[in-house]
Amino acid sequence: MARILYSLAWWLALPLVVGRLWLRGKKEPGYRLHLGERFGFYRQSTAKPFIWVHAVSVGETRAAEPLIDALLQAYPAHAILLTHMTPTGRATGQALFGKHGARVVQSYLPYDTGWMVGRFLRYFKPRICILMETEVWPNVMAQCTKHRVPVALVNARLSERSLKKAQRLSALMTDAAHAMTIVAAQTQADAERLSSLGAPSVHVTGSVKFDVTPPEHAVEKGRVMRSQIGSRPVLLCASTREGEEALILDAWQAAPASNTLLLLVPRHPQRFNEVAQMVQERGLSLIRRSAMGDAPVSVDTRVLLGDSMGEMFAYYTACDLAFIGGSLMPLGGQNLIEACAVGKPVLIGQHTFNFAEVSDDAVAAGAALRVSDATEMVSVAQGLLSANAERGVMGEKALAFARQHRGATTRTMRLLRPLIGIERL
Template structure:
């Protein structure tokens, strides 16, 4: 089965390369470091022994921050090899870990063929592989076993939907899961599903995302942004996905924003211009964050477009109520923990299957509320924006919820310790 999978990869490579070049029209990062995706590298930037952490994109890279910080503190003689699949993930990694200089080496992970992954492992010779959340690749697992590299799936989550997909490729995915040295699962439900794939050692450690500390610089930046907005109340629509902005703008159509405004931050930067055009075509007065600079947000501005990278904590700090995108449509939702860590009331849509346990726990704790659709979200947000005491109560419960669940990083480090040499 893995042989057929590898053949399929080789046959698809021309199409993959074309798609990569096409995406590079809007995101130049996809046309950079392309040789790395095929297992070709220059001179190693450091001779330190490397702990390899794979974080596919922005969300996983930000989630890995507490773990990478802890690894660098605990193992000063080691460096981190941080790999990604997306250009935005790599950019986020550079922003978060550039302070460590040569101790953090970044690279794209090669496509999942045995030959390319083998070259990657021979070049970097990592002592340990830590895969973040869901990234289990069959040939990566086989090549790590061949080269004697233990593999840990950290901050692991697996939805029921993802389990069903994996079972359709059971011969391939169960072989990969059995090669895992151990798994640090976010919840007991995740652990149960991962065990069903055949992973041999699965322990529940909690979500590392709870250990992310809002950076003081971002909090200060958020306070400055809020000062430029002025006294108006702010609804933040964070990490919105394709199709959701249309629903949100439709719902806003019948609402008098009055003494409030909306901030929309699309999850994918390649959609910034598209969403800006969408907003303006509906007659809303738009301000782009990238063009704001040190100016104040004019009173006539109804919607601020968050077209910047690496500022999500600043947006959370600047808002009064946060809606978490990816949840109005069946996309699985996004991480609500960062909003809770800043003490903001959270609204989520009906589709949160990628974060089902943490979403349900946040609702039970009074930190979040679930809404059925975009109109219910806008109506619920307006009520909270008018009710200072209820909004403050939810914010306090959100902060308490975030603090209560911390400690996953330390538990994960305890699992990794015996494997690091």
């Protein structure tokens, strides 16, 4: 009964959902493309059997890279069906996997109604559904059960806050959890929370994000960017969220004068212009990454706005120190692993509940420091940027921390093999 009411609510809300999609398309035109896919209508080729991987947006898509590479190598007769919910996730998938041609087919996952999801499954006939991290939908789970498609939730994480929300929808989420075939959790705490929700066969495999290798072309792009900036220190504020940029810029404006460059990279591209306006309103000299060209960055420039997609590893390469956004406000934080993988010291705020264990472990390993607010973040950053030896030690510990936790992809593949079937020996 709960799922029937949930499905009815979806159908009633569809006009509003479509309207919101169209409005979002004003800022981000990608939301107005491939609309038929969101309703279960497709044109993609289905010549090869599919291994379906769902990565909702940018972070999940980047995290899926080592797993998808392993699947492509192990199952040469199959294609990967890579689904998303956001155009930025789709663009990231194209950037990462476009080189594989028809072996990686991209699509939007349809809205979570039984009819649309059923049509999706009948069209693509995937051998398995592999969900990245937290993306569990009641009708997707029910339709996979109906069509006998095994479901694996991999790189799975579930914060205490998300568990409480799921428990308030227990009739829906318990059924969805029971429909999973196997779960590969990032941490023991994630595994215990997922088990308490009713998920069967839960294993701790670690985070596949540790297995992401910084692409050489991105690293080289970062070196070029750094040569344009010059020798002045660079503080990167990565994946900042709405509300955080104002706090950071106010703290930056009030800080004692220095020649440090603030490299500010908002998480959502539709906010690039909004953040640029914030910088200009504070009278801080600004250059946008999209306008840099080959010219050097003026020593008078206080803020470089990272208004590009797919260059996060380049930004980490170009900086001396990285603050990870989403953590100054109660937003749950973002992934700090990529910064560590490039050997950069990390600063994080107090609100990292979505990545609690990895954040705590990074602090314990000496790879990261916690700060209480934006003012302290800027103060600590300036101190580290003037202490080359201390910052160098932190960077070495960050790199060691990233290397120490590799291997989740191999452990995850070991769990997936019996569900997919024959592979190349």
